[in-house]
Amino acid sequence: MKGNIFHIIKILLVLQSYLYGQVFTELKGLDDEDENTHLFYRIYKNGSGMGYDWYTRNIRHWDLTSNSDSIKMVDDFSSYFMAGQTILDYEFLSNDPDSIVGVGYSTDVLEPLPLITGAITNNDFGFSFHNTLSGIAISSQNSNLVYIDNHGNLIYSTNQGKVWFTPWEPDPVFIEFGIYAVDKWNDKKLFGHFDNKLVLSNDSGYTKTVIDSTIFYSDFDVEFFFDPDTSYIYLLNNRYSQKNLMVSSNGGYSWDEKFAAPVNIEFSNNAANTGEAYLAINDTIYRSYDHFQNYEFYIKLDENCVGLYKKPNSDLLYAATYYNIYEIENGIKTSIKEILVSVDETKKNPLDFILLQNYPNPFNPSTIIKFTVAEALNASTTNVLLKVYDILGNEISVLVDEQKSPGTYEVEFDSKSVNRRISNGIYFYRLEAGNFTQSRKMILLK
Template identity: 30%
Template sequence: MLIFSQSLFSQDFWVKTNFPTDNSSLFSIYSIIENNTNEILVGTFAKGIFKTTDNGVAWSESGLNNMWITSLAKDNSGNIYAGAIGSQFGSGIFKSIDDGTTWTKIFEIETGINKVYVSSENEIYIGLNYTSEQSGIYYSSDGGNNWQKIFNESENVYTIIKLNTGRVLAASYGKIYYSDNNGINWQITSSGLTSSTPSSFAINSENKIYLATLGYGIYESNDSGVNWTNKTGAGWEYSDLEIDNNEIMYASTRGNWVYKSDDNWNSSVLINSGMGQDKYVLDLYIDKKGYLFAGMDYYGFYRSNTPVVVSLENDNLLPSFYLSQNYPNPFNPSTSIDYSLPSNDYVNLKVYDVLGNEVAILVNEQKQAGNYRVSFDGSKLPSGIYFYSIQTGRFYQVRKMLLIK
């Protein structure tokens, strides 16, 4: 897999926030969510929930103090659900109807809570560790008022996703269970998978499903989760996956920062500048303003210096910022790149080789709102893979192109 280091760009990608960590595991961040008032909430290992209203400059406690918050999720009405473990309030699922200010326990659970997942239909799925007392998947269709067990296998359920076809996928060690009737019947597959611990599902607009694992890479399925192909090879412990509205995917790792890919993990970019060395990233989140957040094990909370996508708060802006795939691609010796700006902005459009060396500056000036096309001449360059990036005050994106002579 090709790795292209983001640290070679001039501006650090990451900035560390003022999250009140003491560099101990007590403040490790396991889950991140944004409430309806644009506050960012983070769930910690043993200090409950904290929130910030200003992208991490100031923080305050937001309930469930001294609890281990393993997972956070939000429904379409803005209700927030937390999987919490601890003696202070008793382990279970907690619900907040006021953006995380107060919490009410809606389900008592004594075993480990791996995942709280809310579907687009506001259905709640809880994935548990296996114990003799309580295990499997519990399900609620009414906001947590009533629960039923829909998965009875003696398995740890690490993560869950529901497809737009109605199929539910539940990932266990080295295998995937799937149900097309919401848990009445389950089928099992391990086709293409190795014996590894899964950590996170993600799905793109083409309905390709991605599964991150601890130690055996990222897998892709093109058939609703039945068969899987490893995209990255074994090695890194991938802890979380996020996909932005430009179809760029981000993967966090335990020990080697964050990677991103715009070609379904055929290649990836290491984005580590500003984060330091050997950081254990446990969770990723993209907020409505387009910022990427990273919750760490021991070492606090990081935010991207600039939004990775156009603000999600104003949908009519989404088509306006745009960086096209170059055409033709592959090319020899020249190719065209289109980009669009919704407002006046300073634009940097550059080309890099696979080692991160800058080979061309295509645009470096103030531009008016509008659509633009630039040409890139690779006649003096050797054949190979190149990357081009655009950066403005509110937008950043990298794409890959191939020069074949």
């Protein structure tokens, strides 16, 4: 009964609230055994009502064949209850779109609890564990074999989550190996992070070797893509302040950096055609047929890209921007899903300054802060200052301090990039632009 009352109050809170805005923030995809395409995307919405803030960032499943579109996993938070759940990573069992598995944490009055949801719901590990499950990797050869990153430590299951182990069972000693991916062709070969470095194990995590010393903060900032040629692997590292695409031509034992930029980049490769891959930098997509040894301009989008999916065995590419999901064929794009705005020009020249709620919130270790800059009177730009403070008002970080043209922007705050150690708790971020000033609250939960 208590749960039903909370659910009713939550609905009333949303109905009696002001919606600040909504944007697409992610796009993934897969083709099932019948080659039907399934897209998985998130729409970030946030607002306030009755004196409280809320946001939703649910994972939605869109079956393009049946045109069914529904929420697959809930990702939301309400300051009314100080409760919600955050999905940090998700994968699929046996490449089945209905067998999605998500990991993260739930929050109940600021107490984080480890979360597994979807096709696996067993959260009883039988031993002590940390409060955040931040990454998941499932074997392509054996869907019973599931690895989870338990706050930088490796645990695994050989029966789809019914029983969990550490690599040194029966003594439940955690292995410091944050899982990124299982090699598509060899499920004893794992890629992960340790001490902010990229590491590789050839024996299911018992031992590991550092293969790259580039900073790798957390597993949900890093994605692996496996080429049909087993020698080639792509690595997309969207770490704080510097994003890069790396390619290995020897099965992951050494890496070459192909792209580096201080902006968000998105990537997808053709799983059926070796060498074919696509990279989006802001609103421009590039294409390569030789593992990005060379590349060419492919298409320019209307807004910044937030996700790509290349359909195998076809000419189709799917791309999500803030306001559209496009189907692209032979360089021609068609919007197949759109977030409508009341005035179209607000995409480019917003009428108001707006500081949106960060997402995810609570967060660990990083979060995205989005804001819009209005058109200034008698000037083409506005000086924008965005800072983070602790609960005592001490300055923690300066995220933005520069002139900005009218438009929508987002910036990442990574708690690990701060010069001094910061602990769990409440922090504030403050936007100053012209005569506009607004602050919002965010919560760090490690």
